[in-house]
Amino acid sequence: MLFARWRDELPAELATHFSVGGEADGWTGPTAYVLISTALLLGLAAGWTAFVRRRYLWAAFATAGFAGGLLVQLLRANRVDEFEVVVFSPGMDLGVALAVAVVAAGAGWALTSLVPEEPPVPGQEGEDGPAADGPRLPLASGETARWSKDTGSRALTVLSVLALAAAPVTLLVATWPDALLGLLGLVIGVPGLALARVRVTVDRHGLTVRSALAPRPRVRVPLDGVEGASVREIDAVGDFGGWGYRVRAHRTGVVLRSGEALVVRRDGGREFAVTVPDARTAAALLNTLVERHGKV
Template sequence: MNRATPRLRALAALPFVLALAVHLLLFARWRYELPAELATHFSVGGEADGWTGRTAYAVISTALFLGLAAGWTAFVRRRYLWAAWATAGFAGGLLVQLLRANHVDEFEVQVFSPGMDLGVALAVAAVAGGAGWALGSLVPEEPQAPSTGMTADGPRLPLGSGETARWSKDTGSRTLTVLAVLALAAAPVTLLVVTWPDALLGLLGLVIGVPGLALARVRVTVDRHGLTVRSALASRPRVRVPLDGVEGASVREIDAVTDFGGWGYRVRAHRTGVVLRSGEALVVRRDGGREFAVTVPDARIAAALLNTLAERHGKV
C-alpha cells in the first residue's frame, strides 16, 4: 500500500506549485514584451528553429508542472522527497531561462545558450534538492512493509522423501502488450516522417517496445533449480532465484502502482519485481532480506512448493 502521509504529499507538491507560480508571474509580467510566437525549440548552436503561440505555451507549461506534481504526489516516498524538489527546480529553472531567451527586442535574435542555461537549471535543481532533503526531517519515518508469511511456518507442499515436483504458469498483461506494440509501430513511422536529428526520437519506440513486449507475458517456474521468471517469447530476459538464495516464500496482495510505481520489471528500495497487474503475487525473501515479487495466479501453490524445495536444500 502507499504509505505517503498527507504532509509528505503536500511537501512533494509544494515545489511544483512554487515553480509554476514564479513561471506564470514572469510570463504575465513579460506578456506584452514577448513575441506572439515564442521560440520553444533551438538548434545545437542555440538558435531558434521552432515556435509556439503564447496561449499554447502557457497551457503546455502549466500542464507540465501539474503533471509532474501529480506524479510525484502519488508515488513519493520520504527518502525521495529531495528528488521531487530537484525535478521542480530543474523544470522551473529551464522554463524561466526559456522565457528569458524570448524576452528580447524586435531587432535581437532569440538564442538559447545550452551550456549556460542548462547549468543554471541544474544549479537551481541542486539548491531545490537540498531544500527538499532538509524538509524531509518534517516527515515521520515510513513503517516497514509487513512480513506476513515470510517465516519458517510459511506454506508447504507435502512431498514424499523420494518425490519431486515442478510448477509452471504463464501470465501476462494486455496493457503492456498494447503499449509495446504501439511503441514498436511508432518507431518506423517517426524515422520516416521526422527529419534528422529529431528522427532519433524514433529509436525511443524501439527502446520502450522491445523490452516491453518481452516482459508483457512471462513464464513463472518453480522447480529443483529454484524460481525462474522469463519472457514467454524467448529465454531472455530472465530472473532466477536459486534455492540456496531463498529464505522464504509467501503470497501477498500488491498494488502495481502504489507498491511498485508501475508495471514491468520494477526496482524499489529493498525489493524488485516483475509486476504485470495488481493482485496476487508470489513474494520471495532472498539472502540479505531483499524481496523479489512476481504477480501470478495460483501463487500459493508456487510458494508452498518453493518453501518445500528450499527446506530440502537446507535453507528454510
C-alpha cells in the same frame, strides 16, 4: 512568477522548438506555454508523490529542478529584441538545468527527514504470521528443484509497440510542445516492452524476475534476503496503481495483470510481488529453499 515578470519583454509567439544547432524553428502562444508547463510540473509532482518511496523523494526535487530549469531557460532565450534570432544553447542551458537539479536534490534529501515514516502495509505479518506458515514443497535430503514460468501482458505489449512506433515520427515532424509526446512515447515504450513479458524463476539462488526479451531489466531476491513467501490476489490498480514495475510504500512489484501473485516478504518487512500463474508452487518451493538455506 518569472513569466509574469517578463511578460512585457516576451514576443507574441514564444520560440519553443529548436534545431540541432539551437536556432528556433517552432513557436507556441504564451497561454499554451503556461498551461502546458504548469500541467507538466503538476503531473511530475503528482506522479512522484503517488508512486515513490520516502527515501527517494530527493529525486522528485531533482526532476522538478531540471524541468523548471529548462522552462526558465526557454523563457530567457525568448527575451530578445524584435529583430534578433531566438537561440537556445543546448550545452549551456542543459548544464544550468542539471546544476539546478543537483541543488534541488540536495534540498530534497535534507527535507526528507521532515516527512513522516511510511505506515506499515495492512496485512503485513511478522515472522510467526502467515508468511512463516506459507506453503512448502517436500524435497528429499540432497534433492534440488527449479521452478520457472513466463508470463506477460498482451495489452502492455500492444501499447508499448504503438508508443515506440509513434515516438520517432513525432520527434521528427512535431514542434514543441507536441514533440514532448514523442519523448513520452520513448519513456513509456522502452520499459513497457521490456516488462511486457517476463520470466519468473525460483531456484537455489532465490527469486529472479527478468525480461523474457533480454537479460535486463532484472530483479533478483537472494535466499538470504527472503523471510517468507505466500500467494495473494492482487488488484493491479487498487494495490499498485497500474501495470509494469511498480513502487509503493513498503512494497514493489512486477504487475502485469490483476489476480494471483507470488508475494515475497524481504528483510526489514518490505514486500516484492510478481503476478504469475501457479504462484502457489513457486511460493512453496521458495519457502522450502529458504528453510533449507537457513539450516546450512
